[in-house]
Amino acid sequence: AQSVTQLDSQVPVFEEAPVELRCNYSSSVSVYLFWYVQYPNQGLQLLLKYLSGSTLVESINGFEAEFNKSQTSFHLRKPSVHISDTAEYFCAVSSNTGFQKLVFGTGTRLLVSP
């Protein structure tokens, strides 16, 4: 079984500042990792995912995440945030064998202020 820990429930940051949202996972098997974003009153949208290959993955809007197997982490980073990045971010994991089901973390609310 897999589990995901997002230690920060809320991260306040000023516009144009860098941000890191932390995600650690636990699994006895190899995994795939995801970050989803949820804007207010909307469903979840996939931000980026790690399946295999390069451990650094990027999204089209400037976010990136690095898979670190030894530390079982998949932290999300952005060098300069915008007001429009205000949202809730969910880290998720699935096994890469058999039938995969997503297991989500509890979410981190990113609050960007001017």
Added chain:
Amino acid sequence: NAGVTQTPKFQVLKTGQSMTLQCAQDMNHEYMSWYRQDPGMGLRLIHYSVGAGITDQGEVPNGYNVSRSTTEDFPLRLLSAAPSQTSVYFCASSPEELPQETQYFGPGTRLLVL
């Protein structure tokens, strides 16, 4: 192409009442699932389906029933509503098993059980 649609958007029930949350997708996706989102707990999988006529339980299936008579529709039934089922419910679909394809989420149904 409407993607994943959910009805109703909001619903208030009394304890003991039954109701069906509707979910439909027009992308011919084989895989569909239902999640509930509760504060501080992220999203948890209720039931899922890998194709018409095939359903299985997720992490929190008690009190819910599903069926999949067509590829397009995946309704979630609450048999006898309880206050503990107050939550936001999301339906999702993807064209094949994770993780090669992204899961597409609907806008959600907010349910209040009094």
